[in-house]
Amino acid sequence: MKSILFYLPVVGSYAQITKGMAGINDQNYQNMLYQLTKQSQLADDLGYWGVAFTEHHFHIEGFEESNNPILLDLYVAMQTTNIKVGQMANVLPFQNPIRLAEDIAMLDHMSRGRAFVGIARGYQKRWADVLGQTYNVGATFSDRSERDLANRQRFNEHWELLKELWTSETVSTSTEHWQVPPPGIEFNHAAVDEYGRGQDQNGVITEIGIAPKPLQKPYPQVFQPFSFSEESFRFCAREGIVPIVMNTDDEIISRLLDVYQEEAEASGHGQLKRGQRIGIFRDVLVSRDAEEAHYWARRGNGFVFPKWFGPMGFGEVLRRKGEEGAVGSDYETLNERGFEFVGTPDQINRQVEALVANHNPEYLLQWQYSGPVPHDVQMRSMELWQTEVAPNWL
Incomplete structure (x- = not known):
């Protein structure tokens, strides 16, 4: 199982964010870059497969200050040797696909073939509806509405153009x-x-024609976070894309993996092993002391998720099959539903054991919270993961 570190990244400590407007504090941003440098270099030394950033804009609150994941990828690539760098993801409907094709090809060369690509459809209205206005398309949550269909049409159109630009002279x-x-x-x-x-x-x-073409042929591995619908899984299977699963219910995950395998085989990709070309997304924090791990995780994902993502509808990933009514997004619910891989190496090994037994994903995307979780706590967590958890699941 390949470990990918996923950074929003958060700008500011828990105390600074709760005071407000942490995202526009220059020193906070410099602190984030320092921590990102040291953590990426440690991850490189420890043998992590990759590190990834998202695309979101206007985050003056500091929750996920990552307006250009490709630039952050290049920043990390220039300071590391082996670790792969990529995006989770570029929001494709609001991008100029020609410029994006060029930028990713340049990143692939500048990182000497260490780039991977992420594509997504966009859900945060504050920025998507501002930047998407020239494309006459807005944010969506896969509800089959007119807006959703327009978003998907533009997403598919841009994806096809990206591929053609990468592969044709x-x-x-x-x-x-x-x-x-x-x-x-x-x-x-x-x-x-x-x-x-x-x-x-x-x-x-x-x-x-764009020049250069990607160094990796025909182009770098492509991921799509975060995939929820069977329609998205069928698209990914046809295109050879790795979907990143955020759901926590094993029955729901199993059904999505069934759909992926069926569609991949029907599309001529052969018989994939269970979990091959599949990623699972979890919050990860490892410590010798379980209480300490949960204390900091509550200030990381346990703080950001219910304040930011839950109200946007992400609590749905915690819903169990057939469950009705509202689903909470507080830390206790996140932990109880299995989104939190938080605790001692022994505890997390048991969680990974169950994940592998049920789904055997090729990739595990691990949420990292530089800022709310202190730098030294994260550094110890990464070392414990890679020395006492990962070797059991390679």
């Missing part, structure tokens, strides 16, 4: 929202005919 394509290149671009440059291509006899541009 030059591209000429037309979709509902994109024509690449637009008609009538008169360039008439002799160097294009002499050294490149994509210009007709009248000097009009007919094809374009």
Whole structure:
């Protein structure tokens, strides 16, 4: 099982965040970068598979100050040697897919083939509806509404364009929202005919290509967090994408894994092993002292989840099959439902044992809370995980 560290990252300590506006404090941001450097370097030395960041904007509160995950990836890659760097994820409907294809290809080269890619549809209205206004599409929560369908259509369109740009030397394509290149671009440059291509006899541009292409061929491994619906799992299975499961109910997870295996086989990917190309997402904090671990976890995910994610509907990932009514998102519920892998190495080994027995995921995405959880506590947690938990599940 491959361990990926997932950072929002949070900017500011628990005390600073509760005072308000921690996200615009310059020293808080510098402290986050320092901790991220040291933790990524330790993860690299310990043999973690990867480190990932998300894309969210306008987080003046400090909860997840990660407006450009590709830049954070490059920051980490320049200070490490082996660990892979990626995004969980780029919010595809609100991105210019041509620029994104270029940026990821550059990251892959600059990290010498250590990049991986994440794509998502976007759920936070505050920023998605602001940045998405020029694309006439907004945030969604997969409710089959008109907005949801428009979001998915743009997501699929951008994904297809990304793939074509990565894998074809030059591209000429037309979709509902994109024509690449637009008609009538008169360039008439002799160097294009002499050294490149994509210009007709009248000097009009007919094809374009990005350069460089990704170093990894045909392109880096792609992930989609956080996948909830069977429709998303079928899409991921067809495309060879790794879905990241956030749900905690074993019956629900099993059904999603069944769907993935069925669709992958039907799409010509062969018979995958159970859990192959699947990721599970959990909050992870390891300590010699279980009480200490839970104390800090309450100030990490136990603070951020009910304050930020729960009110946005993420409590649904804790719902058990057939359960009705509201589902809490407090720390006790998170822990009782199995989202928290928090405690001693022995305790967490038992949780991982059950996870592997039930689902055997290829990847485990581990939520990290630099800021609310002190730097030294996280560093010890990473070392304990990689020396006393991970070796049992390689």
